[in-house]
Amino acid sequence: MLSPIDISALALRLAKLDEVKGRSLWADARLRFMRNKAAVAGVILLLLCAGFAAFGQLISPYSYDYIDFNIMGHAAEMGAPSWAKGYYFGIDDQGRDLFARVAMGTRISLWVGVIGTAISVLAGTLYGAVSGYVGGRTDSLMMRLVDVLLSIPFMFVLILLLVMFGKSLTVLFMGIGFLSWPAMARIVRGQTLTLKSREFIEAAQATGVPALRIILRHIVPNLLGIVVVYATLLVPDIILTESFISFLGLGVQEPQTSLGELISEGAKTMRYGTLWQLAFPMGFFMATMFGFYFVGDGLRDALDPKDR
Amino acid sequence: MIAYIFKRLLVAIPTLLALIVISFLMMHAAPGGPFTQEKQLPAQVLANLNAKYGLDQPIWVQMGRYVWGVVVHFDFGPSFVYKDRTVNEIIAQGFPVTLSYGMTAFVLAVVVGVTLGVLAAVFQNSWLDYVAVGISIGAQVLPNFVMAPILVLIFTLWLGWLPGGGWEGGDWKHQIMPVIAMATAYMASIARIMRSSMLEVLTLNHIRTARAKGLPTHKVILRHALKPALIPVLSYLGPTFVSMITGSVVIDMFFSTGGIGKFFVDAALNRDYALMMGVTLLVGVLTIIFNLVVDVLYAWIDPKIRF
Numbered sequence: 001m002l003s004p005i006d007i008s009a010l011a012l013r014l015a016k017l018d019e020v021k022g023r024s025l026w027a028d029a030r031l032r033f034m035r036n037k038a039a040v041a042g043v044i045l046l047l048l049c050a051g052f053a054a055f056g057q058l059i060s061p062y063s064y065d066y067i068d069f070n071i072m073g074h075a076a077e078m079g080a081p082s083w084a085k086g087y088y089f090g091i092d093d094q095g096r097d098l099f100a101r102v103a104m105g106t107r108i109s110l111w112v113g114v115i116g117t118a119i120s121v122l123a124g125t126l127y128g129a130v131s132g133y134v135g136g137r138t139d140s141l142m143m144r145l146v147d148v149l150l151s152i153p154f155m156f157v158l159i160l161l162l163v164m165f166g167k168s169l170t171v172l173f174m175g176i177g178f179l180s181w182p183a184m185a186r187i188v189r190g191q192t193l194t195l196k197s198r199e200f201i202e203a204a205q206a207t208g209v210p211a212l213r214i215i216l217r218h219i220v221p222n223l224l225g226i227v228v229v230y231a232t233l234l235v236p237d238i239i240l241t242e243s244f245i246s247f248l249g250l251g252v253q254e255p256q257t258s259l260g261e262l263i264s265e266g267a268k269t270m271r272y273g274t275l276w277q278l279a280f281p282m283g284f285f286m287a288t289m290f291g292f293y294f295v296g297d298g299l300r301d302a303l304d305p306k307d308r
Numbered sequence: 309m310i311a312y313i314f315k316r317l318l319v320a321i322p323t324l325l326a327l328i329v330i331s332f333l334m335m336h337a338a339p340g341g342p343f344t345q346e347k348q349l350p351a352q353v354l355a356n357l358n359a360k361y362g363l364d365q366p367i368w369v370q371m372g373r374y375v376w377g378v379v380v381h382f383d384f385g386p387s388f389v390y391k392d393r394t395v396n397e398i399i400a401q402g403f404p405v406t407l408s409y410g411m412t413a414f415v416l417a418v419v420v421g422v423t424l425g426v427l428a429a430v431f432q433n434s435w436l437d438y439v440a441v442g443i444s445i446g447a448q449v450l451p452n453f454v455m456a457p458i459l460v461l462i463f464t465l466w467l468g469w470l471p472g473g474g475w476e477g478g479d480w481k482h483q484i485m486p487v488i489a490m491a492t493a494y495m496a497s498i499a500r501i502m503r504s505s506m507l508e509v510l511t512l513n514h515i516r517t518a519r520a521k522g523l524p525t526h527k528v529i530l531r532h533a534l535k536p537a538l539i540p541v542l543s544y545l546g547p548t549f550v551s552m553i554t555g556s557v558v559i560d561m562f563f564s565t566g567g568i569g570k571f572f573v574d575a576a577l578n579r580d581y582a583l584m585m586g587v588t589l590l591v592g593v594l595t596i597i598f599n600l601v602v603d604v605l606y607a608w609i610d611p612k613i614r615f
Contacts, residue, residue, distance in 0.1 A: 248561060260453065275461075285449075286454070
């Protein structure tokens with residue numbers, strides 16, 4: 001015999017059985033992302049690269065600037081990759097352990113990519129959101145400025161900056177970040193224009209929320225999806241820019257290094273048969289780029305409402 | 309249309325002025341100058357040199373003179389480092405080289421990219437599609453500075469077919485590797501954009517109509533699908549052209565082609581203000597003109613766009 005209390009509990013449970021569990025926008029996107037094999041592979045690839053960048057230094061018995069004078073200048077004969085000596089990736093022309101150097105190069109390239117993107121996203125989002133929200137004359141003036149900045153040859157100005165203010169990581173971070181925000185601003189502005197006419201913004205305006213607050217509390221959070229997608233695609237672009245600059249020898253200073261500079265060194269010495277100097281940095285560069293492209297594409301497919 | 313082009317050119321003027329002002333301020337804010345050398349020059353010599361090149365004047369005067377010289381006499385001034393040559397001469401020597409392989413690379417990237425993209429879309433999910441998509445995904449991570457060493461390794465060091473550098477007045481053997489190194493990554497992007505846009509266009513009603521009236525597939529594609537599908541590619545061409553010009557910096561350094569990119573890097577390292585300004589302005593003007601050409605092409609290809 002069931003007591004009345006048990007029966008009512010049962011009834012409650014039965015009622016809950018039929019209830020469909022709601023899925024949030026983000027949970028939905030996560031599901032779509034996880035189903036995308038290339039995107040998941042990209043995440044794994046990136047985690048491996050980041051892990052190598054973060055911990056590679058600890059695995060190697062040598063530091064990135066330790067010079068082995070016994071094999072310095074004899075990279076071709078004695079510097080090939082060898083487990084026994086602890087030179088997993090071989091040595092470079094100056095007798096330094098390539099494993100440690102590639103780890104450092106990957107680390108710097110990733111840092112430049114992430115910090116440059118962060119600066120660009122922050123500046124671009126705020127600028128674009130303000131421009132789109134305020135509208136009218138201010139908007140067209142602000143966007144005209146973006147047009148002007150976009151038609152300035154970015155790479156040339158960056159090279160000028162680096163030469164003028166010294167080749168340092170800070171200048172590189174700042175330069176790349178500040179030079180790549182206008183494109184972001186444009187995308188964000190477009191999105192803000194469509195958000196602006198929605199009811200919840202009108203409600204906020206009607207209750208007298210100040211403009212800046214509306215932008216920060218109501219507009220920016222709703223831009224997050226599109227910003228995340230473009231940011232993921234911006235990171236490889238920035239890594240590419242940094243590698244390009246480093247390839248020319250205008251990037252980070254010795255003994256620090258980045259992937260572009262290692263590729264450039266490898267390219268200079270490949271005619272002596274020390275191919276590992278080219279292959280390892282290039283491999284990590286391409287793996288990182290693949291990772292970001294796959295993740296970026298996956299995120300776009302997962303978050304872009306157009307493709308649903 | 310004419311009015312639109314005119315308006316765009318008017319907007320270009322403040323852009324170029326901004327470019328000049330930014331570059332000028334940057335160059336003068338930094339310590340050191342074109343005559344800073346390991347061995348300190350005597351103060352009198354330095355003063356005379358500065359006076360000769362007008363570097364002793366206030367920055368606004370220098371800027372004004374520069375703009376005046378460029379606009380009125382089309383004169384970018386003397387080079388500070390190559391003492392006996394003017395910037396005009398250096399650009400006239402280096403730019404045709406860059407333009408020559410740059411244009412070939414651009415045409416190659418567009419033709420191959422569009423063809424690959426169209427084939428992949430038309431034969432969607434066939435082996436052809438997989439090959440095309442595979443190539444374009446792989447080539448995406450092969451920017452010029454990765455592609456150039458790989459090419460030299462294979463074709464110069466291993467096979468010995470092609471010279472590893474030099475220009476020889478534009479001999480085709482010297483052009484092959486610079487062109488391919490420059491074009492690969494852009495070809496990949498164009499193929500990807502083309503494929504997805506073609507897939508979208510192929511589902512439209514007018515394509516179904518064209519098929520229904522019995523047109524053969526190649527005619528449907530060439531007559532009805534290609535033009536609308538090209539629009540997204542077109543908007544990618546502006547930035548592509550600009551980054552190809554920038555990419556010439558790497559190509560000129562790596563293959564010693566004697567193009568303008570090498571001069572720019574050297575100028576930057578030696579603080580040759582006049583040469584740097586000249587090249588930066590040249591690229592700025594090209595950027596503006598090319599973006600304008602792309603926008604005009606837009607109107608031609610898409611009748612919905614009105615200026």
